[in-house]
Amino acid sequence: MKRETQDKKYRYEEVQHRMMRMVARAVYRPGERVPSIRELSRSMGVSLNTVKQAYLLLEDQRIIESRPQSGYYVRPRGFDLPRQPAFSGSELSPALVPSARICSQILSHAGDPGMVPFGAAIPAEECIPSAKLSAIMSGQCRRLLHESTAYAMPPGHARLRVQIARRLTLAGCDMDPDEILITSGACEAVFLALRILCRPGDTLAIGSPVYFNFLDMFRELSLKILEIPSSPETGICLDTLEKTLVSQKPSACLVISNFNNPLGVSLSDEKKEKMVRILARHGVPLVEDDINGDLSFSNVRPSVARAWDKKGEVLLCGSFSKTLAPGYRVGWLAAGRFREQAFRLKMMVSLASASPTQLAVAEFLHSGGYEHHLRHIRRIYAKKTAAMADAIHRHFPAETRITKPEGGFTLWVEMPESLDSILLYEKAMAEGISIAPGFLFSTTPHFRHYVRLNAAAWSDRNAWAVETLGKMARTLMDSS
Amino acid sequence: MKRETQDKKYRYEEVQHRMMRMVARAVYRPGERVPSIRELSRSMGVSLNTVKQAYLLLEDQRIIESRPQSGYYVRPRGFDLPRQPAFSGSELSPALVPSARICSQILSHAGDPGMVPFGAAIPAEECIPSAKLSAIMSGQCRRLLHESTAYAMPPGHARLRVQIARRLTLAGCDMDPDEILITSGACEAVFLALRILCRPGDTLAIGSPVYFNFLDMFRELSLKILEIPSSPETGICLDTLEKTLVSQKPSACLVISNFNNPLGVSLSDEKKEKMVRILARHGVPLVEDDINGDLSFSNVRPSVARAWDKKGEVLLCGSFSKTLAPGYRVGWLAAGRFREQAFRLKMMVSLASASPTQLAVAEFLHSGGYEHHLRHIRRIYAKKTAAMADAIHRHFPAETRITKPEGGFTLWVEMPESLDSILLYEKAMAEGISIAPGFLFSTTPHFRHYVRLNAAAWSDRNAWAVETLGKMARTLMDSS
Numbered sequence: 001m002k003r004e005t006q007d008k009k010y011r012y013e014e015v016q017h018r019m020m021r022m023v024a025r026a027v028y029r030p031g032e033r034v035p036s037i038r039e040l041s042r043s044m045g046v047s048l049n050t051v052k053q054a055y056l057l058l059e060d061q062r063i064i065e066s067r068p069q070s071g072y073y074v075r076p077r078g079f080d081l082p083r084q085p086a087f088s089g090s091e092l093s094p095a096l097v098p099s100a101r102i103c104s105q106i107l108s109h110a111g112d113p114g115m116v117p118f119g120a121a122i123p124a125e126e127c128i129p130s131a132k133l134s135a136i137m138s139g140q141c142r143r144l145l146h147e148s149t150a151y152a153m154p155p156g157h158a159r160l161r162v163q164i165a166r167r168l169t170l171a172g173c174d175m176d177p178d179e180i181l182i183t184s185g186a187c188e189a190v191f192l193a194l195r196i197l198c199r200p201g202d203t204l205a206i207g208s209p210v211y212f213n214f215l216d217m218f219r220e221l222s223l224k225i226l227e228i229p230s231s232p233e234t235g236i237c238l239d240t241l242e243k244t245l246v247s248q249k250p251s252a253c254l255v256i257s258n259f260n261n262p263l264g265v266s267l268s269d270e271k272k273e274k275m276v277r278i279l280a281r282h283g284v285p286l287v288e289d290d291i292n293g294d295l296s297f298s299n300v301r302p303s304v305a306r307a308w309d310k311k312g313e314v315l316l317c318g319s320f321s322k323t324l325a326p327g328y329r330v331g332w333l334a335a336g337r338f339r340e341q342a343f344r345l346k347m348m349v350s351l352a353s354a355s356p357t358q359l360a361v362a363e364f365l366h367s368g369g370y371e372h373h374l375r376h377i378r379r380i381y382a383k384k385t386a387a388m389a390d391a392i393h394r395h396f397p398a399e400t401r402i403t404k405p406e407g408g409f410t411l412w413v414e415m416p417e418s419l420d421s422i423l424l425y426e427k428a429m430a431e432g433i434s435i436a437p438g439f440l441f442s443t444t445p446h447f448r449h450y451v452r453l454n455a456a457a458w459s460d461r462n463a464w465a466v467e468t469l470g471k472m473a474r475t476l477m478d479s480s
Numbered sequence: 481m482k483r484e485t486q487d488k489k490y491r492y493e494e495v496q497h498r499m500m501r502m503v504a505r506a507v508y509r510p511g512e513r514v515p516s517i518r519e520l521s522r523s524m525g526v527s528l529n530t531v532k533q534a535y536l537l538l539e540d541q542r543i544i545e546s547r548p549q550s551g552y553y554v555r556p557r558g559f560d561l562p563r564q565p566a567f568s569g570s571e572l573s574p575a576l577v578p579s580a581r582i583c584s585q586i587l588s589h590a591g592d593p594g595m596v597p598f599g600a601a602i603p604a605e606e607c608i609p610s611a612k613l614s615a616i617m618s619g620q621c622r623r624l625l626h627e628s629t630a631y632a633m634p635p636g637h638a639r640l641r642v643q644i645a646r647r648l649t650l651a652g653c654d655m656d657p658d659e660i661l662i663t664s665g666a667c668e669a670v671f672l673a674l675r676i677l678c679r680p681g682d683t684l685a686i687g688s689p690v691y692f693n694f695l696d697m698f699r700e701l702s703l704k705i706l707e708i709p710s711s712p713e714t715g716i717c718l719d720t721l722e723k724t725l726v727s728q729k730p731s732a733c734l735v736i737s738n739f740n741n742p743l744g745v746s747l748s749d750e751k752k753e754k755m756v757r758i759l760a761r762h763g764v765p766l767v768e769d770d771i772n773g774d775l776s777f778s779n780v781r782p783s784v785a786r787a788w789d790k791k792g793e794v795l796l797c798g799s800f801s802k803t804l805a806p807g808y809r810v811g812w813l814a815a816g817r818f819r820e821q822a823f824r825l826k827m828m829v830s831l832a833s834a835s836p837t838q839l840a841v842a843e844f845l846h847s848g849g850y851e852h853h854l855r856h857i858r859r860i861y862a863k864k865t866a867a868m869a870d871a872i873h874r875h876f877p878a879e880t881r882i883t884k885p886e887g888g889f890t891l892w893v894e895m896p897e898s899l900d901s902i903l904l905y906e907k908a909m910a911e912g913i914s915i916a917p918g919f920l921f922s923t924t925p926h927f928r929h930y931v932r933l934n935a936a937a938w939s940d941r942n943a944w945a946v947e948t949l950g951k952m953a954r955t956l957m958d959s960s
Contacts, residue, residue: 108634128626128629130625137617137836138614141618145614153587184664184831188830216828327630349668349697352665354807354834354836356837357836
């Protein structure tokens, strides 16, 4: 009995990955039949249940689909990835970020029970282990009365830093816990990293489209930004990046390397290594935001670019805001050779991060429940993302293209070019639906007809909202 | 029975204040006998116990002292207040803040069990209601599972903001809870306020000496500072302030208006009003740091300058770090007409503050235990401050002068001029004693022979450390 459980736990992933590889290598093409459960069970020497489990996951990932009385088939794509706008490297010039009051509006909608929260990238309520976290925090605060109320001065609670360092081995990093600085979420981590690396007026290279709150932050820091085109299939264009390193001499580069927000794409290991090499050659430090790294749909924790850093010039930012509790504000910054500066800057900016939530997260990681929790929520987000993409496909105008994220929970949706997403935003808001219009994600006009949707907020109860958005989009097209 | 408790609760303060006024007006002079408990009980028509209670408080405050078999006497001063260095208004010019690595060292000592923490201004462990706070936080998180883990987006938890607004009525403010932004301590509040009001290279007027972490912050913000001389008796010199407003045109002014760190002095109501009027006349906004406002030894909550602000140009910063729990990181900023900017900036810098600690502080304030707690810790701090000043007086070189704070828990100590406090700092650190040397509190050389000591860390167990410091100071004098 015990053995079968073990078998289930480990082997279904092997089956899953084997099928994913074969589909990726076009051994089986879209629309073709894949081996039946019985066939694969026999050929791989695993139980029927294990194959069933793997096929369920592959269905969740929209890689295969079952057809009644016929078997399993590689799923036709049905819709394409968004096109990569044509803005080439030679034309790029640094731009100041204009003010956009709308960002804070969208972030505020997240806590408004009257709004369908498709706008901000906030985790699903059912994916937050609130009861367990609260119980753990209570226990920790009772046990560590003084520590729970005293300052956890930078670099922060030691036990938490050790746990984070341990987890980073999964991402290919051999990290000294004493390099890790606890911050108030990844947001503060990125803010501190940029304040260390850039002075007002400096230029920052960044993958485009860009998470909108970052754009607000860049403006606040008086940075000019260089938007390097990023593809939904392969991520940031390294050729363009290298050209601009030469011509524009940015002070730093900021990249969301895994399950990019909004694109959902991760850089391959090869690309991460190459990016680090290129940046090192030009002496440009990298701020790597890995906020979604734990949210891989395939259950494989991707690497971080930092794993290839030999000079301490990759400043790695992470957080538990997407996986455990956004309201705990527990993030971290591993600032490499800028570590001391980071500690001091944190003291000047907010002195320390809250102690009780640091204690709670440390104990959650320590007690071993985190990995189990991740497996649980990754499946939920894979399902939600697929289901929402399906609904968008059904209800939005015909030419709509949607990303197929490999992790995280945002969908980046390209609508027909005539559609202005600001108008859609305004109409949607009037109906109690919050969305993030594409223009917010760039200083260029390339994404005006795009929209980012938070698939974490997908549920049968909210399905009407996608239908309504689709109708609004069609109406706007007709009237344009 | 009930009535007598009531009598005790309210009337002993009246007795206390009446005596304080009479001493202040020199109705009774230092060394003179004050009425006996019996006499005063009769003349004021209150119980003996009430007078006893009042006299105990007056003893704590070192205003009177009992002499065996003789009665109560107005306490001779015994030592003088530090002298106000002679740096006059016409000489003042804005200065850049040099780097001082020592600040973060001192702040780190606070959590080091191997150090006597006289350096950082950290509350006493016995004054932190850790058990009660933990219990309240547990209860709140259990009851409000979702809210405790979700973002409390700016301006922050509504119930907490209402409680803060209510308390501000005690300080003479009629505050709209929707103006209050919850921050990660007063530190982040001041940081946000300065980022709103000042650009890099701007000039900031500030009372001198200056809390050293602020100096670090000013350097980080690339501000030039104008140090306005402040007296330990009356606070910032308004004449000099007004002159520099004309000649130097600073972008803002920052003042710790109550129980100033390090001076311990509060501005009188008249002075607060005048300061607000002068600044308004010159269109210079005020950042008012009221972090110690709740810690009055006389149990009377002083006003804030904000109470006289008619233009929304006083940005009031507060915190529960000194009174409840430094590690909870619950502070706030009421940014007046800059409120919207403050909310957005907070989002860019750290998105939100931790939710569980906001819930805990809100409930602590709501359940009514806060005022009782304050009465308790004010007495403790009054005692500690007096006892530590006494010990300094006994052990330090003869010409040493010490402030006589009216609240808070820092002592500002002027040693003989030949003494270099950096040398004292280094010798003390080697013996496991952390102190804050005076040079950290200014860009001028006026305070090199000063030291700030954290009286909250005073205890019989730590008494040896003051004696050791005194010996070190004498040795340094002899060798200089």
